[in-house]
Amino acid sequence: MLGLTAASAAVLAGCAKDAPQDTWQPKGENAQKIHDLQWPVFLVAGIVGVIVMVAVGYAVVRFRDKGQPMPEQSHGKPALEIALTILPALILVGVGIPTVSTIFDLADTSDTECIVNVTGQQWWWEYDYPAQEGCGGISDPIVTSGQLVIPANTNVLLRLTSRDVIHSFWIPALNGKKDTVPGRVHTLRMQANQPGIYAGQCTEFCGLSHANMKMEAVALNPDDFQTWVANQLESYVAPEAGSQAALGEAAFTANCAYCHQVNGLSSTAPDGTVTPVLANPDQFVVSGSAPNLTHLMTRNTFAGATWDLLTDECRDRVWNASPEEFGALYLQGVTAECLNAVDLREWIRNAPAKKPMYASDAQKANSGGKVRGMPALGLNETQIDQIIAYLLERN
Amino acid sequence: MFTTGSKLFIGASVLAIVAAVAFGVSYDGAAAWTAAIGLISVSIALLFLMAINFWVRDSNVGGMDSDATTTSAAAQERPSNSMWPAVGAFGGALVAVGLVATPVVFKAGIVVLLIALFEWLVQAWADRASSDRRFNASVRGRIMHPLEFPVLGAVGLTVIIYSFSRIMLFLSKESGPAVFIIVASLITLGGFLFASRPTVKTSVIAGICTIGTLGLVSTGAVMAIDGERSMHEYPTVSTEPAVCASNEETEVDEKGSQGVAAKSNVAATIIFNADGELYGQQVGMGEYSRTVTLQRSNPSQIMFRNLSDETVRLTANMGAFEVDVNGTKVTEKPVTCTTLVKPDGRQMMTLVFPKSSPPNGASLEPYTFVVPGVDAATVEIVVP
Numbered sequence: 001m002l003g004l005t006a007a008s009a010a011v012l013a014g015c016a017k018d019a020p021q022d023t024w025q026p027k028g029e030n031a032q033k034i035h036d037l038q039w040p041v042f043l044v045a046g047i048v049g050v051i052v053m054v055a056v057g058y059a060v061v062r063f064r065d066k067g068q069p070m071p072e073q074s075h076g077k078p079a080l081e082i083a084l085t086i087l088p089a090l091i092l093v094g095v096g097i098p099t100v101s102t103i104f105d106l107a108d109t110s111d112t113e114c115i116v117n118v119t120g121q122q123w124w125w126e127y128d129y130p131a132q133e134g135c136g137g138i139s140d141p142i143v144t145s146g147q148l149v150i151p152a153n154t155n156v157l158l159r160l161t162s163r164d165v166i167h168s169f170w171i172p173a174l175n176g177k178k179d180t181v182p183g184r185v186h187t188l189r190m191q192a193n194q195p196g197i198y199a200g201q202c203t204e205f206c207g208l209s210h211a212n213m214k215m216e217a218v219a220l221n222p223d224d225f226q227t228w229v230a231n232q233l234e235s236y237v238a239p240e241a242g243s244q245a246a247l248g249e250a251a252f253t254a255n256c257a258y259c260h261q262v263n264g265l266s267s268t269a270p271d272g273t274v275t276p277v278l279a280n281p282d283q284f285v286v287s288g289s290a291p292n293l294t295h296l297m298t299r300n301t302f303a304g305a306t307w308d309l310l311t312d313e314c315r316d317r318v319w320n321a322s323p324e325e326f327g328a329l330y331l332q333g334v335t336a337e338c339l340n341a342v343d344l345r346e347w348i349r350n351a352p353a354k355k356p357m358y359a360s361d362a363q364k365a366n367s368g369g370k371v372r373g374m375p376a377l378g379l380n381e382t383q384i385d386q387i388i389a390y391l392l393e394r395n
Numbered sequence: 396m397f398t399t400g401s402k403l404f405i406g407a408s409v410l411a412i413v414a415a416v417a418f419g420v421s422y423d424g425a426a427a428w429t430a431a432i433g434l435i436s437v438s439i440a441l442l443f444l445m446a447i448n449f450w451v452r453d454s455n456v457g458g459m460d461s462d463a464t465t466t467s468a469a470a471q472e473r474p475s476n477s478m479w480p481a482v483g484a485f486g487g488a489l490v491a492v493g494l495v496a497t498p499v500v501f502k503a504g505i506v507v508l509l510i511a512l513f514e515w516l517v518q519a520w521a522d523r524a525s526s527d528r529r530f531n532a533s534v535r536g537r538i539m540h541p542l543e544f545p546v547l548g549a550v551g552l553t554v555i556i557y558s559f560s561r562i563m564l565f566l567s568k569e570s571g572p573a574v575f576i577i578v579a580s581l582i583t584l585g586g587f588l589f590a591s592r593p594t595v596k597t598s599v600i601a602g603i604c605t606i607g608t609l610g611l612v613s614t615g616a617v618m619a620i621d622g623e624r625s626m627h628e629y630p631t632v633s634t635e636p637a638v639c640a641s642n643e644e645t646e647v648d649e650k651g652s653q654g655v656a657a658k659s660n661v662a663a664t665i666i667f668n669a670d671g672e673l674y675g676q677q678v679g680m681g682e683y684s685r686t687v688t689l690q691r692s693n694p695s696q697i698m699f700r701n702l703s704d705e706t707v708r709l710t711a712n713m714g715a716f717e718v719d720v721n722g723t724k725v726t727e728k729p730v731t732c733t734t735l736v737k738p739d740g741r742q743m744m745t746l747v748f749p750k751s752s753p754p755n756g757a758s759l760e761p762y763t764f765v766v767p768g769v770d771a772a773t774v775e776i777v778v779p
């Protein structure tokens with residue numbers, strides 16, 4: 001009895017209270033459909049399981065060897081055998097019908113209201129929003145990463161693919177998982193009932209930093225979503241001449257911009273000609289891609305949603321906000337007071353020390369001189385200060 | 396006084412000495428010396444053997460030794476007949492031939508040798524298990540059958556399948572299916588007949604199967620030597636600017652894009668309709684779109700459908716890039732196109748865009764899908 005109590009205590013301890021990736025707490029229509037299917041199936045399976053265990057236990061105890069004579073041996077009982085074949089078949093049919101219909105429901109794309117392209121790569125997610133009428137209208141393409149921003153109560157369709165190995169996209173509160181496979185486009189429905197933030201995790205082992213490949217879905221009221229879109233499409237604002245951030249812009253252009261795109265960033269030659277600064281990650285990174293940093297400070301996380309751009313206090317405020325307050329808080333982005341400079345500094349100082357990645361020279365040699373992840377760049381603390389000042393204005 | 400065995404060795408060693416002398420006289424130079432020394436060494440060895448035989452009197456058993464009738468070596472049960480020494484010799488021959496001819500034969504020889512050695516070992520061991528032949532054979536079978544039957548079965552199947560595949564490759568595309576159907580029906584019919592007459596003698600069945608297998612293998616061998624029917628790979632896409640800008644006919648593998656996996660997961664379908672319009676369809680993006688968005692640095696499967704009544708191709712203009720070739724600036728314009736697609740036909744192509752489309756990429760021109768020869772038929776490709 002004591003053992004049983006201890007065992008059940010251990011099992012129950014597994015059910016954390018603060019569990020944002022709990023599959024039993026659907027927060028959207030699609031996850032609800034899965035939930036409505038999984039609990040009855042679990043229930044039936046559980047009852048069958050208990051009956052079987054009890055029957056086995058009874059047989060083991062009741063008919064154990066006490067030296068009694070060998071019972072009469074018979075060859076089958078047709079009635080019992082037929083019954084025991086038909087009963088499970090019926091149970092399976094009973095489970096199968098709603099399962100198949102749910103699968104078809106979840107695969108439907110005809111009620112799509114807007115789409116987002118999702119691209120997995122080692123070890124972060126990129127989201128691009130094609131120009132479209134859906135989602136309240138998006139006039140130009142948007143590229144972002146880590147946090148998938150969607151309008152609440154809207155049928156968003158994700159078109160998933162991958163740039164290197166197979167990954168799997170999973171936001172448990174909103175829908176089941178879907179693999180992302182290079183060369184294939186898989187679709188996944190996303191719908192959140194209420195504004196809020198929903199955590200997820202890559203669920204297909206994808207190499208060294210698989211565990212650090214997370215993501216979050218952020219649902220905003222349609223109005224707030226429009227504000228977000230407008231902000232993403234705002235054109236580049238260069239830092240004030242002579243400011244710390246202006247020095248940061250130069251340092252960024254020299255050290256970061258060949259991998260990271262900042263839309264609208266340009267450089268001026270001594271003779272006055274202005275040329276756009278364009279990233280060429282395809283020449284440096286195995287996946288051919290690095291996060292677009294144009295509006296870095298509008299998201300709350302970085303590097304595969306593994307670290308926060310917000311201090312703990314500001315982060316808690318966003319996560320614990322009521323659905324009514326959430327949008328306004330999220331749209332504040334990362335302000336100077338709320339910036340979690342500690343993790344960001346560490347990242348810029350030596351990214352592979354913070355998140356395991358294949359970025360050393362020896363490791364690069366195995367992949368045609370290209371890195372998987374972000375390499376250490378050997379910047380000094382002054383440069384890091386300047387770059388952070390510059391990044392803080394990318395909002 | 397000399398025993399039979401020792402006389403044999405005396406003769407052989409005399410022959411070796413005669414040969415050494417003949418060699419030494421008729422040849423000169425180092426080779427003659429080498430040969431003579433070798434032959435004289437052989438004769439010494441043979442004389443040594445002769446001495447041993449003479450000493451032990453050919454191991455003859457004494458005439459008065461009455462036990463010898465049961466205990467001498469000659470009185471023992473002889474080992475059972477075995478093919479393994481012969482197989483081993485064959486393996487040795489293969490090894491020798493392979494050394495001069497080709498490595499494949501050499502390796503096959505080694506395998507044959509090893510198999511023969513192993514089988515012979517087990518056989519010899521089993522022969523000593525008891526004095527009962529039947530029992531010894533069953534002991535051997537218990538050990539070897541679990542190994543031999545699966546291997547022999549696999550080898551047999553391989554030979555049959557390989558022969559059959561040679562036959563199918565030899566036959567023309569049209570007669571192949573017919574032959575396949577006839578052979579399959581015959582086998583089914585045969586199986587049915589045997590099953591419906593359980594009284595048929597096993598030897599009859601075995602005979603028919605043997606004849607069938609021999610026929611199959613010999614036909615297969617003849618057809619393998621004769622060679623496969625001519626097969627030609629046709630390209631399904633081109634990256635030649637001259638081809639992609641034209642309506643020139645190219646060889647087409649019409650079935651080249653029927654990969655179910657590819658077709659079921661296209662990134663975009665591009666349609667050319669009877670009104671000469673080109674438009675794109677992407678899941679969730681409406682039925683009629685003049686721009687398609689494709690993810691960067693990722694193979695995108697594009698399906699082209701020709702709903703017009705002309706024969707046309709789809710060309711992807713993948714931008715214009717300034718590159719440095721030995722100090723001079725050159726503009727490169729990568730293209731990819733499908734082969735010509737007949738009315739109502741479809742073709743797949745796979746595109747990878749490593750760079751964003753303008754304004755965030757280096758290309759001097761936008762990326763587009765076009766149908767060469769039809770001016771208005773353009774769909775813009777956005778690569779964010």
Ligand SMILES: [Cu+2]
Nearest residue numbers: 167202206213
């Ligand atoms: Cu992953």
